[in-house]
Amino acid sequence: MLIDSYDRVVDYLRVSVTERCNFRCQYCMPEKPFSWVPKENLLSFEELFLFMKIAIDEGVKKIRITGGEPLLREDLDKFIKMIYDYEPSIDLAMTTNAFLLKGAAQRLKDAGLRRINVSIDTLKPETAHRIAAKDVLKNVLAGVEEARRVGLKVKVNMVPMKNMNADEIVDVLEYCKERDMSIRFIEYMENQHASKDISGLKSDELLERLREHYEFTDDGFDGSSPSHYYTMKDGYRFGIIEPYADDFCKKCNRIRLTAEGNLIPCLYFDEALSIGKAIKAGDINAAAEVLREVVRTKPEKNRWGGEDGESSSRAFYETGG
Numbered sequence: 001m002l003i004d005s006y007d008r009v010v011d012y013l014r015v016s017v018t019e020r021c022n023f024r025c026q027y028c029m030p031e032k033p034f035s036w037v038p039k040e041n042l043l044s045f046e047e048l049f050l051f052m053k054i055a056i057d058e059g060v061k062k063i064r065i066t067g068g069e070p071l072l073r074e075d076l077d078k079f080i081k082m083i084y085d086y087e088p089s090i091d092l093a094m095t096t097n098a099f100l101l102k103g104a105a106q107r108l109k110d111a112g113l114r115r116i117n118v119s120i121d122t123l124k125p126e127t128a129h130r131i132a133a134k135d136v137l138k139n140v141l142a143g144v145e146e147a148r149r150v151g152l153k154v155k156v157n158m159v160p161m162k163n164m165n166a167d168e169i170v171d172v173l174e175y176c177k178e179r180d181m182s183i184r185f186i187e188y189m190e191n192q193h194a195s196k197d198i199s200g201l202k203s204d205e206l207l208e209r210l211r212e213h214y215e216f217t218d219d220g221f222d223g224s225s226p227s228h229y230y231t232m233k234d235g236y237r238f239g240i241i242e243p244y245a246d247d248f249c250k251k252c253n254r255i256r257l258t259a260e261g262n263l264i265p266c267l268y269f270d271e272a273l274s275i276g277k278a279i280k281a282g283d284i285n286a287a288a289e290v291l292r293e294v295v296r297t298k299p300e301k302n303r304w305g306g307e308d309g310e311s312s313s314r315a316f317y318e319t320g321g
């Protein structure tokens with residue numbers, strides 16, 4: 001079992017399989033980065049799988065594939081199947097922008113994927129174009145329908161931003177509710193790669209707007225999920241992720257692996273240790289030691305609400321969110 005120095009059990013690994021993306025979301029990657037990690041520096045699926053086995057053997061119970069856009073990486077379903085065949089009880093999930101999902105959903109489901117989180121920030125084609133710098137909405141919604149059809153459980157992430165999509169929080173929530181998909185509103189997290197024009201809607205403003213339409217109770221946190229949950233009168237539950245409140249850090253159970261093999265103990269901070277050398281040499285003991293060291297050095301909490309005014313230099317497209 002992996003336990004950090006604040007007695008938190010770390011059993012959730014988020015794996016970014018590529019930092020590349022076919023969208024240019026304003027809050028994440030508004031410009032194509034100056035340089036991508038060269039393809040030869042990426043860990044192959046065989047190398048990534050070797051580390052997945054180590055992580056599972058050390059106590060990881062949930063793996064989420066993310067990116068960049070994970071569906072840009074060829075043979076993703078084969079990688080998922082390798083993990084599933086090694087440990088069928090693993091909770092295998094993926095976060096995707098869904099642009100390429102329609103053609104991939106059945107293969108992913110057959111390979112062992114259980115659940116996906118899809119980013120839907122708007123239901124208006126022109127707003128989707130403004131956010132992603134591309135005409136994306138039709139494909140995204142078609143991807144969601146196909147995922148549901150093949151039996152993948154779908155959750156939706158929305159980042160509400162003023163003067164962008166904040167007027168759609170009720171519409172997107174209703175879209176999810178009608179389809180029995182849960183929604184999590186993610187507070188915009190400032191970072192040095194995002195567009196300077198973004199102004200995120202904070203959770204108190206979001207709740208005030210939702211209260212104009214619904215009655216709901218505050219359920220607080222649930223297990224190790226970073227979401228603060230609320231339940232409506234009809235039983236529908238929605239979540240809000242509030243990094244600036246940092247309450248969820250107390251139960252944080254996750255670490256992150258980048259596509260080139262950097263293991264990151266906290267989304268906010270720059271600290272990371274590489275498993276690349278050990279994995280490329282097939283040195284299981286050395287890679288397991290790096291994993292334990294990263295867990296040991298996991299910080300107590302993020303600093304989004306901190307006093308130093310610095311926003312994180314970590315790129316979401318590198319860490320996978």
Ligand code: SAM
Pocket residue numbers: 021027028066067068069070095096097117118119157158159186187188189190191194316317320321
């Ligand atoms: N490309 C996939 C997608 O968009 O779902 C997976 C990677 S993306 C980095 C993972 C999540 O991070 C998405 O739900 C996205 O909305 C969220 N995200 C990216 N930048 C963010 C920011 N600055 N603040 C809050 N959430 C952010």
Ligand code: SF4
Pocket residue numbers: 021022023024025028029067068069097119316317
């Ligand atoms: Fe791509 Fe996801 Fe970042 Fe948008 S949030 S640019 S879809 S990685």
